[in-house]
Amino acid sequence: DTAVSQTPKYLVTQMGNDKSIKCEQNLGHDTMYWYKQDSKKFLKIMFSYNNKELIINETVPNRFSPKSPDKAHLNLHINSLELGDSAVYFCASSQGSLQETQYFGPGTRLLVL
């Protein structure tokens, strides 16, 4: 059984398009996250939701909009994609607050052409 799943695994798209990445966790966790990992493998948090409520919103362009329909799902919508958005996006979840051990999804590799 997959604990944290993301779709799609790969996403190739043109600049200017709008795309979404979906994330679901079946661990019963309260908190979910989106991370971006760039080509240099540096992992950086983007957003965190706790029980559907946004608790962390790092310095991310407002073209990125997370949506949490319920605490098991946290989707990431990106408008007007740019070349610099190319990266691997990881979803993660944890039982409680940000201090808890986080479990990562397999990642979505986004390539903007």
Place this chain on the structure above:
Amino acid sequence: EDKVVQSPLSLVVHEGDTVTLNCSYEVTNFRSLLWYKQEKKAPTFLFMLTSSGIEKKSGRLSSILDKKELFSILNITATQTGDSAVYLCSVTRSGNTPLVFGKGTRLSVIA
């Protein structure tokens, strides 16, 4: 500014060698330090350390935290090619503040 620094950035060893990876940090309101292993895909959790001087072990891997000197080490004994990965260190802080990640140490174990 909060920061987590890992060293070395990369390391190449032979199977059977023992390696020590370092993670030093400067953060306000430190709460815990976590180690992750990242192979080709997502990071997987290894250890969470909150108390100084208490070693955590899992098979050939072990880790310890020194809250006075603000660092942690991750030891891997009798390395195997399957240990090849990027090892990430992250630090959590009190309150609703995000984890701070280091840039990772890329370990390559050759046969």
